Amino acid sequence: MPVVIDHRPGKQQTHDTARPRRDPAPSRLKYRLQRMWLRPLWRRVARIGAPAFLAAMIGGLWLSDEDRRAALTDNIARAVDSVQNREEFQVREMQVEGASPVVERALKAMLPVDLPASSFDIDLPALRLQVMQLDAVDTIDLRVKPGGILSAVVTERQPALLWRHARGIEMLDEDGHRVAGVTSREVRPDLPLVSGEGAEEATPEALQLFDAAGPILPRVRGLVRRGERRWDLVLDQGQRIMLPAQGALVALEAAIAMDRAQDLLARDITVVDLRDPKRPVLRLGIDARNTIRTARGQPPLGPDGRILQDNEG
């Protein structure tokens, strides 16, 4: 309500009450549209369906042209290239740690690209799998370090045994994995020698046996795998200790104890047969047997094990 009302003619205000008040009632159309909008299906169509359809249609129309598609793929490829070839992603050199020169050379030859190259072009897992196929490599840690260095930390396999088989001599590590081939025994005289089929399967046992052979180690020439099942310990002078398949270590220790007690191996004995641990069997040498036979008054044996006939000799 105005505070002062001007009553002069022509100045009188027209009052709000004279004007028809706006009716807040929604029109029929507006009411129906609002009710339609409150249907979940309509809402979903209008909010998701229609925009999705529009976007798909515009995209489809734009992509229907061959040149535009080509331009689009070119642009994408160029953008990807420009990012990947940035200075920050360049790999300039390769550092190899803990590898012998031979392995290092092989490693560098395996790198699929010429350095410098983008780090996106070097597939580290694939390279690692490839390197792991080298026998001499035990583990390798490949990573791209800041400063564009491809670092490879290599652990090489340590040869523990020499294995002589029909195709030559190989070095094996503790787990029986091949490390490298060697041309002859003299290349690595420090390594113990094993031979026989399946010897590489039982490398841990062989190493244990060599460790246990302590006092007689200077006389040991090597271990021979028999029937992929048990070991023969071969000593010099043609002596041989036949070990059982189970409990070889205990049997060898028993043999060493016998040697220590009775000086067994210094006597004329060709074979100590411990295959049955309860019943060790010794095979005497030919001289010993002849001595026994002479003492008994029996005819001596020849080197082939047959009885010598005096009348023939």
Place this chain on the structure above:
Amino acid sequence: MAELYQTQRAMRNMRRAALQRGVIGILDIGTSKIACLVLRFDGTGTFRETDGVGPMAGQVNFRVIGAASTRSRGMRRGEIETMAETERAIRTVVAAAQKLAGVRIDHVIACMSGGRPSSYGLAGETPLAQGKVDDHDVAKVLAACDVPDFGRGREVLHAQPVNFAVDNRSGLADPREHLGNKLFCDMHVLTVDGDAIGNLVHCIRRCDLELAGIASAPYASARASLVEDEQELGAACIDFGGGGTGVSIFVRKHMIFSDHVAIGGNLITQDIAQGLRVSLPVAERLKTLSGGVEATGRDDRDMIDIGGDTGDWEADRRQVSRADVIAIMRPRVEEILEGVRGVLDAAGFDYMPSQQIVLTGGGSQIPGLDGLAARILGPNIRCGRPLRIDGLSHQLTDPSFSSAVGLALFAAHPQDEWWDFETPADAYPARSFKRAYRWFKSNW
């Protein structure tokens, strides 16, 4: 009556379908305001502990998710006067409530306040062939009630079985499985003007809404504002509305009488407008802000600016004392209460076991009304507010919304009506059998 049976059953089925959908609208179309509540039904006990509302009166299985009210238009004396205006008002309030609720309502339950209601007490009896009451017998006794002539163009709004008796055992709420020879029943029937109700239905249909039920406004407000004990022991609920004053009497949880006094709050406003020569909105403002029925000495000194926007300085600067306003209002309120007294006398309320009277509706907020009503109606008076229901905002809990709240309770837990029982098979009209026979004959 068979036709009514069908339409009411159809509405009942629609109500069930709406409950299945979970959303139902409540439309309280009054003379002074239209209220719309949107109810969501989520099964029992879902909203049990929220908002401090405990499991009262079993209203816990729904929640008000949208509520709106607006000034009513095109209504006079509880009836529709201008269809288009009322339709616009319904559209306004439904749109607002829907917007608040965020869901669309398809089914509404409406109430009818005017339409010259008149209530009848019917009695019926039927012999029990099997010596035991079953569902079929209940339907039969309801159908056997002797129906008086309601008059031309009257529609039955409520037909509730109030009391059952088997032989000499009366006062049974549920007579099924009782042994006896004869079943009696008392039914309360409320009829209203058929054209008024037809207009209402048409108006609601034009707003694309389906009518899932219709109740009488005094009945609905009594359900909301009478507490359970009052409904059980007997009480009268007086609903002071804008266009008229509804009276309903409850005993043993059933409405046994309902009537309507055609003087309402709008007439008080009109008196003030005429007496003080002010416009109707100003008179309405005077009535609501400084109205009353008991003048005190202080009211003589309490001067109220009438205000106004006529442009006439002298007229706009007038002041009246509050006592003047009260002096205009009081005779009209007394007249309303006298009318209510007459209705209660006609209903034999004096012979009821309990004389409790509950005042509700917008008019019951006049200060001092309970004192005046106690002098005219009887000593046991209280002003009733509607029952608290879950989710209803605070400004919609005043007594003028008691019929809306009562409609919500009616939607959740309708009382048994005559059309809830199957019609006895022999009451099927022979016409339909004839029609079926004819169909078979012509098609096979």
